[in-house]
Amino acid sequence: MSAPAAPLLTTPLNALHIELGARMVPFAGYSMPVQYPAGLMAEHLHTRQAAGLFDVSHMGQLKLVGPDAAAAFETLVPVDVVGLPEGKQRYGLLLNDEGGIMDDLMFFNQGCNTLFVIVNGACKVGDIAHIQARIGGRCQVVPMPDHGLLALQGPQAAAALARLVPGVEKLVFMSGGSFAWSGVELFITRSGYTGEDGFEISVPSAQAEALARVLLAQPEVKPIGLGARNSLRLEAGLCLYGNDIDTTTTPAEGALNWAIQKVRRTGGARAGGFPGADKVLAQIDDPAQLTRKRVGLIAKERVPVREPAVLENMDGQAIGQVTSGLLSPTLNQPIALAYVQPDYAAPGTEVFAMVRGKPVPMVVAPTPFVPTRYYRG
Template identity: 80%
Template sequence: MSSTELLTTPLNALHLELGARMVPFAGYSMPVQYKSGLMAEHQHTREKAGLFDVSHMGQLKLIGPDAAAALETLMPIDVIGLPVGKQRYGLLLNDDGGVIDDLMFFHQDEHTWFLIVNGACKVGDTAHIRARIGGRCDIVTMPDHGLLALQGPQAAAVLARIVPGAEQLVFMTGAAFDWKGAQLFITRSGYTGEDGFEISVPGDKAEQLARALLAQPEVAPIGLGARNSLRLEAGLCLYGNDIDTTTTPSEAGLNWAIQKVRRTSGERAGGFPGAEKVLAQIDDPSLLERKRVGLIAKERIPVREPAVLENLDGQHVGQVTSGLLAPTLNQPIALAYVQPDYAKVGTELFAIVRGKPVAMEVSSTPFLPPRYHRG
């Protein structure tokens, strides 16, 4: 796709003004880094507060008295039981139990559900949702809205000055706020492992809000490069790398996202695409042919996707799906899929980098403890 065909977010002019290096991402022209560079942006977010433009993500609402029950038929997640004011992580599955997309969904009021889906998947997700449950609820897309993420240990103090009251939210809760006549919807969540917020804002107010946040001394603009390194240190999957339509929840280590009410006997167990396969893998892990693991390199040599993983005998036993030199840890880390016999923490494997083996050890994830504000 040429630069003239790329979509732009409401903050495009601001990114250029700030000297961002722009790259194609999910069909958009997006900032990969600013003048200070990836490493500085990463550390700034870990120490203070970083502002991310994530307006390429898809935002939509499902509205109607049957919306919760309808959405629950598409995911192995407890939708019906989520209280108003709470957010949950979800997985859209295909009929083979593969992940079409991972998303966040929020119960706004009795009959309204707000979804945030991945940018590269939003057209397909919306079509899938319409095809499966379009007759059961209204499906409203929000292409005129921007989405900002303010992340880091000082994010709450910053937001308290700009949108008083937002700092009282706790992890995975949210609420509507008025800011200079604009209706914002703010959740206390994010993709960095840090405390932080995601802010849905009308597109015509997005730049004004971003400038107000950037005027705070703790806040710096952060690009896609640091967003990726932050989420990898937090052990979070990137759709298209670490999960896709060929990956089941059990393979990806995402069984924690499937609540008991959807996986055990009862009227709400199963009933989602791929349920037979997904539930069988949960009940009998020996059915799995691969598992997602964390890896830490024993040498300071970055290991990137799609590096092959070998055992001590030189046999191919897996593949890296995400990897880099972790700025906070100052050592190479990766996510990978390996044969189940090699998934135990402490197992030694070798990543093949430019034809040479790099020693790695299977690690638990996240690589850094999360710092979410749970109240």
Template identity: 85%
Template sequence: MVPFAGYSMPVQYKSGLMAEHQHTRQAAGLFDVSHMGQLKLIGADAAAALESLMPVDVQGLAEGKQRYGLLLNDEGGVIDDLMFFNQGNDTWFLIVNGACKLTDIAHIETHIGNRCQIVTLPTQGLLALQGPQAVTALSRLVPGVEKLVFMSGASFAWNGAELFITRSGYTGEDGFEISVPGDHTEALARALLAQPEVKPIGLGARNSLRLEAGLCLYGNDIDSTTTPPEAALNWAIQKVRRTGGERAGGFPGAAKVLAQIDNPASLTKKRVGLIAKERVPVREPAVLENLDGQHVGHVTSGLLSPTLNQPIALAYVQPEYAQPGTEVFAMVRGKPVAMVVSPTPFLPPRYHRG
């Protein structure tokens, strides 16, 4: 157990990180992520208000659907990344990172608190059930969840508790995130762990799973000094927010972010994936050099991939080194380790799209 964001969190259970990682890839792993922040925005202007803080299409998101979002500062840097969901009836459900939640809520209240009702949910638990057999295990307890597809969700009932379940996660696998009242969280966790497919998974395997999936960790791979184009997150900025029309721009840092999208040559760094040519783990914040020994970037997340049995990493490099196939050298204990720029995700995702 380790302290994290004011909570005591499990790094690993008895079987260990590698076994937990493989179990999630092969069956179903249960993560207690109740440290994450949960809140609702309510009101007729809530969608437009939330959209004013992010470069993503909020107003066009259909009821019952979820989307990835980015809170930006005035310089276009990422304050936090989050998931938001259209629950209908002018209600939007948000999940933000645990270490950022108090700052996020204060930011949202300061900027749009006069435009919608902001309801924080500090007593809600959050469980993530991930892996190819997650649907089998969860549907025994909560019939109907099997009808959900990736990035959709709905309300369900279990033993008198109202659950809000989305088919999404942070592992690259099919799976679910379950918002549950705090006084029912342990009972639901134990009921899930009683299923033959399910084992508990700690923070260590959560990190290795998300890295194989090529997903950013806030504070490592994105932060308030990196913009979405630098972080290779242009895909998260829908066309309606980029060009023409009344909803283009209008978010914090828009001038800088849109200029970077329009002129990629203006970037001074870019996030990439790396795979090592030899079996030497490369961890953050390893310096990256070119063949001439010049500094060209640094690693932001890195480890030995349990699935690929090769060292993988996310890193920022100068744009001329960002093309797939480019070779750079990570400095590990003073020795260069050859790494090749590779597309992410490192493993094909297995989301259930229907």
């Protein structure tokens, strides 16, 4: 007999989701809202036009504390941690010793020798154990299970949030700070996973529901589920960990070279020195070493192409695979992220996705599929 499945965890907003009529599904070990009664299409378009509130409390939040925290963390990720200014956030990749991506994450320099780190929900237990094992002797690794995380996204997010938390409108993309709301301390960054302007708000779990209710009371704001979160991030060309990148993917294969700053790549005291550095840097220096590369695809016909559809060339030979795909609500065209052999990675290249035995013509296209609207001041 197989062991019974572990009961699903719940976020601090679980009761609110049920009250709002959400359809709940298992995700990253949690019971999460996939959509509300309005439905995925309406939620997606509302976020693009106004403001959507997402519960992302399943994500892992932690702090790395100590005078050596930045230098220590830099030994685990191929990005510039030491040079990140106070008050700024950066995207990072946690790599294994083979250069594979264990997780992608965000980290923020809070000053006072403190980094605030957000990791993916499905990876957080492993990530925190890995970080503790590798650098726990050089800094304090402080998980924050007593905090929820809300994302307010869309062109009217700043107006809605500034009514409750004056001053947030002064933040620019990838910056943040500590704020107070009704005596509750919030940590807010101007960032997100939708391609829109917006904010992520770390809030003590005990106050998360009260904050969510006040946000939902703003005229611009509606609750948005995981379904629209996925379609929004795919239109923005953003990777979903476990689909588009995983431990078998290197940064160069994943088309994530942009995330590795020059100071970690070439010459100098801080180049390399992260797990899998020899392989990762060799692939960046010599793209001929790659056997596959992540690309965006747009279908020429209105046939949704979903993962894990096989991609073929004109001669019917397999040349890749779709890792995320759906009908774009904004473009009303099927879009996808996929891995293809490097010869087929150039924009404009035609490939064929096999859907129920029939080839659907698709064209390699640059991402994002929908222009991003991050607020840069």
